[in-house]
Amino acid sequence: MDSYNNQHLYNNSAEGLKWKSRAKSPLIRQEQDIINLLDNKAASLIELGTGAGRIAYHLHLAGHTDITAVDYSDNLIECARDVHADTPIEFIKGDITTDLPGLNKKYDNIVALQQVLCFLSPADIKTALADIHNLLNTGGILIGSVLNFNSRYLINKFLQTITPQESNSIATIPWMKIGSDFNWKMLSAMTPKNIWFFEQQLLSLLKEAGFKDVKFFNRLDETNDDDECKHLYFMANKPEI
Numbered sequence: 001m002d003s004y005n006n007q008h009l010y011n012n013s014a015e016g017l018k019w020k021s022r023a024k025s026p027l028i029r030q031e032q033d034i035i036n037l038l039d040n041k042a043a044s045l046i047e048l049g050t051g052a053g054r055i056a057y058h059l060h061l062a063g064h065t066d067i068t069a070v071d072y073s074d075n076l077i078e079c080a081r082d083v084h085a086d087t088p089i090e091f092i093k094g095d096i097t098t099d100l101p102g103l104n105k106k107y108d109n110i111v112a113l114q115q116v117l118c119f120l121s122p123a124d125i126k127t128a129l130a131d132i133h134n135l136l137n138t139g140g141i142l143i144g145s146v147l148n149f150n151s152r153y154l155i156n157k158f159l160q161t162i163t164p165q166e167s168n169s170i171a172t173i174p175w176m177k178i179g180s181d182f183n184w185k186m187l188s189a190m191t192p193k194n195i196w197f198f199e200q201q202l203l204s205l206l207k208e209a210g211f212k213d214v215k216f217f218n219r220l221d222e223t224n225d226d227d228e229c230k231h232l233y234f235m236a237n238k239p240e241i
């Protein structure tokens with residue numbers, strides 16, 4: 001199995017249970033702020049890597065009326081369908097590295113929040129971003145978040161002095177610290193393997209896929225010890241030609 005494929009963890013382990021238990025958990029402030037940027041509530045929207053549907057559910061509560069949500073975990077998609085059965089959200093099973101071209105509809109907005117893009121291998125991310133760009137209607141918006149390499153405070157400062165910033169290999173090392181906290185998860189084999197992005201690296205990938213007007217939010221502020229500083233949020237457009 002591709003070492004970046006975490007499907008087994010989301011299907012069968014504590015990681016899957018964790019996201020099941022969050023099916024209706026509140027959004028954090030940064031998530032709420034970024035979904036507030038999607039002001040056309042009638043626009044069609046697809047959420048990628050929905051897990052148990054937490055973000056899709058809050059998009060529904062915010063008034064969005066045409067929501068599809070996709071995840072590759074049978075376990076989580078079944079949970080999402082069950083927990084959110086009283087909403088019109090359409091939950092479909094699919095892998096964003098292979099199944100997006102097969103969807104028979106394009107969307108006005110695409111949402112990929114929490115570490116969804118971070119699970120794609122360096123080989124898959126380019127294809128997936130190109131597929132995501134194709135899945136958007138022109139004039140459409142992609143919002144998302146990724147783990148921010150620069151939140152791997154202290155040790156990364158040393159490593160950055162000796163390693164090129166673009167190196168994917170250093171972006172997957174299990175780090176000892178996230179912000180000011182010790183990263184206990186580095187000790188577990190049952191934690192998903194993911195990539196921590198440099199802002200410039202993500203910007204280049206988005207531009208290469210055809211996105212324009214990329215804006216970043218929640219840039220790391222070294223005075224900010226908030227755990228959520230580990231996520232870099234972004235919005236990108238597919239402009240009218």
Ligand SMILES: C[S@@+](CC[C@H](N)C(=O)[O-])C[C@H]1O[C@@H](n2cnc3c(N)ncnc32)[C@H](O)[C@@H]1O
Pocket residue numbers: 007010019022048049050051052053054055070071072073076094095096097113114115116119
């Ligand atoms: C960290 S969870 C976030 C869940 C949800 N977005 C939320 O914030 O509550 C990441 C989700 O992405 C899904 N995922 C990861 N890689 C995927 C892929 N290639 N295709 C579809 N879903 C994927 C996992 O199954 C998991 O449910």
